[in-house]
Amino acid sequence: MTSEYDGMLKVAEMCILCRCGCCKDECPMYSEILEESISPKGRNQLVHALLTGLLEPDERAVRIAYSCLLCKRDEYSCTAELRNAEATETLREYLLSVGMPLLPEHQLLVKSLENYGNPWQEPRSSRKRWAKGLKDKKVVPGKTETLFYVGCTFSLDRTLLDSPRALAHLLECAGEDFGLLLEDELCCGSTVKRLGHVQLFQKLRRENEQRIRATGVRRIVTACAGCYKTLSQDYKGLSQDVKVLHSTEYLAELVGSGRLTFKGADIKVTYHDPCHLGRHAEVYDAPRTLLHSVSGLELVEMKTSRELARCCGGGAGVKTAYPEISQKAAVRRIREAEKTGASALVTACPFCMQSLKDAAQSVGSSIDVVELCVFLDRYVECPKEDQR
Amino acid sequence: MMPDSVKDEVKRQLVEALGERGLLWEKADLLPYCKDTYRVRFEDEYRYMPDFVVLPETTEEVKKVVSIAASRKIPLIPKGGGSNRTGMLVPTHGGIVVDTIRMNKLIEISVPDLCVTVQPGMTLKDLGDGLAEHGLWLTQEQGSLKMATVGGAISTSAFSRRxxxxxxxxxxxxxxxxxxxxxSVLRTGPKVLYTSTGYRLHQLFIGAEGTLGIITEATLRVEPLPEAQEVVLGFFDDFWAAIDAAKRVMASGVDFSGGEAYEIVDHSELRAPPDKKALFYALVHGTKEEVQAVSENLRRTIEGSGGILADHEVANQFLTTYTKQWCGARALTGYEDVLTTYVPMEKMRQYYDTLWNEIAPKYGIEPLPGEKYSLDVGKYRMAGGRYRLPKGDRVWERYQEVLKEIAALATGLGGSVQACHGVGIQHRDNMVLEYSDVALEAMRGIKHLLDPDNIMNPGKKIPEKE
Incomplete structure (x- = not known):
């Protein structure tokens, strides 16, 4: 008899046969906590013990299950090429399905999603806060071709509102038409999907998909790396019918066709690959293409980048449940960025922005942590504005 | 396992010594500490569980843990990166696993004296990164590099490709x-590489597998980072032709760092001629001039031995890929085990012929494709290989009999049961094949002197006296 947990058990069994422990190398959570259970290998042993009846699910098992950033870094060190992140997401689903509660730290996020449609306890109307002056951009069903899907964190975190504004401005400068859902935009469900809360995710997915389909758009451009992964990989039906692009891919296309150009800049920058955009979706080149399109800009890579980039420590509910560990991971990344001698650390994900900015501030780093669209907007050449 | 009443009291004492952060006791946390990469009897996967795991950060904390254990004669199992494959970390007697992984500080570097002092839990990889900032390197390179710790590498007498x-x-x-x-805290001697005073106490703890004490600090010889490095790769008709070339290289006295010979599995990746079934590669490190001269010498010897040299680019790509996959290649995917015996060079052929033509069919073990023969080339000779475990009835028993026969073969030819992975529980009972009664009794005497109550990793390394 097959079950939805067979895949997870298979991963665990394979890991137990190999048990090499290569996954511990560069695992951001294990590096900080240094307990064997907080590593993909340790979690696989936990899965095996739970599914073979050696261990009853308990509070500690839940803690271990949520001590993972789902960053996939270990999968690039894993001998057996095991899909540990997927297995850990399933482990969370399993624990909830057998009646274990979410961590108290995560319950607030879930309640907020149930009440407000976003994890940040903000009223639905706040979603359009960032878009002052863009009210005419409300999507017109049947007419709008490109939907700019902003996401909860970019539209509701007051420290990040410049990012969607910058992206909207870049699109305008390129003469690109786009539409917004504004207050009608709903959370993509990424947060609860990563927490293993399948029921709430499916509810959000259904509602969201219905709203997006009703607009008749042909293309969705997401600003957030998490929304991008979720819409393109976890909305199977929708992503078959509607093209989902991350803003970096879309902007790189516009640069390629000559519609988006930048002034020169004498600056040295480094780029942090967000896990959801990099390892999860394999978008590594588009953000670099964009940075290289600023002439005079020197892009220096950190010691770990692309597939092997260290995680910022901000994903999969870890920042909420384990803020201290999350911050340590982010500080490591800041230190890595500082070693390049770059004056700016650019990234393309709201969670990476939150983590890295907080970390830089906490250690008094002088490196400028900046979101890619905001960075590009500093140098964009805008024909419309020039004419004015 | 200790009774609950004792356990509660020990837990209280350990929390007092280390704080809650330094102690693990819940089953979900203990699971990964119930075994290392050794393949225990299949039905015993979770048989041996420690009572506690402690994660000390200082020598003082280790002292407190040992004192608590000593007062109750509780077994202590010192642990480093946890990649051991002979069972030396399996808590066969329960007790406390002392995970040194949080003792990961670099204490002191002396560039003029070419030495570094570190805590035992620092990984060789992190130590390498730290040394590089001072223009130094550890020189050691092993498959478990990414997770191996200094303490673990010393306690297992780790091998190095260089x-x-x-x-x-x-x-x-x-x-x-x-x-x-x-x-008590023992300092084995002055922090010098050479002295003519005292007994060489530090040597006692090299390869001791945690049976004599817990290493809490190590001073190691390091070298200046080499200016240049090179790999020279040659393809040969078969493994034995590659071995002949390796012998010539060693006899020439050329100053190479180390090398390996083994069978080729994927010809296309290496762009190797299809009729060449084996390869030999040698690593070279030093100044640019040295590396150039040594590499040229190696190329001449390889060609003079009938080998076909690989392109420079192919050789470098080979080394990069091999090194990247090396750590993972250690994994025992499926029901397999590896050979890492020490065999004298002149007996190498006899060893492999007996192994694969006589022992293998007798017990039903089979070499994995491309893993029938391999040799770490250099003064420390390690004959490798990888095989599928026997199938059918009495699997475990036949596996143990295979291990014993291989041990008897290697020692009978004047070699050693293990050149790399230590003894643990896997080879413990075969030590009688390698050491005389007098030698074993001397070892037991040393153990008794330093650990009279046998609390340091009991049941490992030295066979009990019959």
Whole structure:
């Protein structure tokens, strides 16, 4: 008899046969906590013990299950090429399905999603806060071709509102038409999907998909790396019918066709690959293409980048449940960025922005942590504005 | 396992010594500490569970843990990166696993004296990164590099791919700090690489597998980062032709760092001629001039031995890929085990012929494709291989019989049961094949002197007296 947990058990069994422990190398959570259970290998042993009846699910098992950033870094060190992140997401689903509660730290996020449609306890109307002056951009069903899907964190975190504004401005400068859902935009469900809360995710997915389909758009451009992964990989039906692009891919296309150009800049920058955009979706080149399109800009890579980039420590509910560990991971990344001698650390994900900015501030780093669209907007050449 | 009433009291004492952060006791946390990469009897996967795991950060904390254990005669299992494959970390007697992984500080570097003092839990990889900032390197390179710790590498007498020029871990150790079984702290000697005074106490703890004490600090010899490095790769008709070339290289006295010979599995990746079934590669490190001269010498010897040289680019790509996959290649995917015996060069052929033509069919073990023969080339000779475990009835028993026969073969030819992975529980009972009664009795005497109550990793390394 097959079950939805067979895949997870298979991963665990394979890991137990190999048990090499290569996954511990560069695992951001294990590096900080240094307990064997907080590593993909340790979690696989936990899965095996739970599914073979050696261990009853308990509070500690839940803690271990949520001590993972789902960053996939270990999968690039894993001998057996095991899909540990997927297995850990399933482990969370399993624990909830057998009646274990979410961590108290995560319950607030879930309640907020149930009440407000976003994890940040903000009223639905706040979603359009960032878009002052863009009210005419409300999507017109049947007419709008490109939907700019902003996401909860970019539209509701007051420290990040410049990012969607910058992206909207870049699109305008390129003469690109786009539409917004504004207050009608709903959370993509990424947060609860990563927490293993399948029921709430499916509810959000259904509602969201219905709203997006009703607009008749042909293309969705997401600003957030998490929304991008979720819409393109976890909305199977929708992503078959509607093209989902991350803003970096879309902007790189516009640069390629000559519609988006930048002034020169004498600056040295480094780029942090967000896990959801990099390892999860394999978008590594588009953000670099964009940075290289600023002439005079020197892009220096950190010691770990692309597939092997260290995680910022901000994903999969870890920042909420384990803020201290999350911050340590982010500080490591800041230190890595500082070693390049770059004056700016650019990234393309709201969670990476939150983590890295907080970390830089906490250690008094002088490196400028900046979101890619905001960075590009500093140098964009805008024909419309020039004419004015 | 200790009774609950004792356990509660020990837990209270350990929390007092280390704080809650330094102690693990819940089953979900203990699971990964119930075994290392050794394949225990299949039905015993979770049989041996420690009572506690402690994660000390200082020598003082280790002392406190040892004192608590000593007062109750509780077994202590010192742990490093946890990649051991002979069962030396399996808590066969329960007790407390002392995970040194949080003792990961670099204490002192001396560039003029070419030495570094570190805590035992620092990984070789992190140590390498730290040394590089000072223009130094450890010189050691092993498959478990990414997770192996200094303490673990010393306690297992770790092998190194670059042993020909730089020696193995045992050759790098200058001085150790060790917490002994009674809680006292031993400094083995001055932090010098050479002295003509005293007994060489630090040597006792190299390869001791945690049976004599817990290493809490190590001073190691390091070297200046080499200016250049090179790999020279040649393809040969078969493994034995590659071995002949390796012998010639060693006889020439050329200063290469180390090398390997083995069978080729994927010809296309290496762009190897299809009729060439084996390869031999040698690593070279040093100044640019040295590397150039040594590499040229190696190329001449390889060609003079009938080998076909690989392109420079192919050889470098080979080394990069091999090194990247090396750590993972250690994994025992499926029901397999590896051979890492020490065999004298002149007996190598006899060893492999007996192994694969007589022992293998007798017990039903089979070599994995491309893993029938391999040799670490250099002064420390390790004959490798990988095989599928027997199938059918009495699997475990036949597996143990295979291990014993291989051990008897290697020692009978004047070699050693293990050149790399230590003894643990896997080879413990076969030590009688390698050491005389007098030698074993001397070892037991040393163990008894340092650990009279046998609390330091009991049941490992030395066979009990019959």
């Amino acid at each position: 042993h020909q020029k730089y020696g193995a871990m045992a050759d790098c150790v200058m001085s150790l700090e060790v917490v002994l079984a009674d809680g």
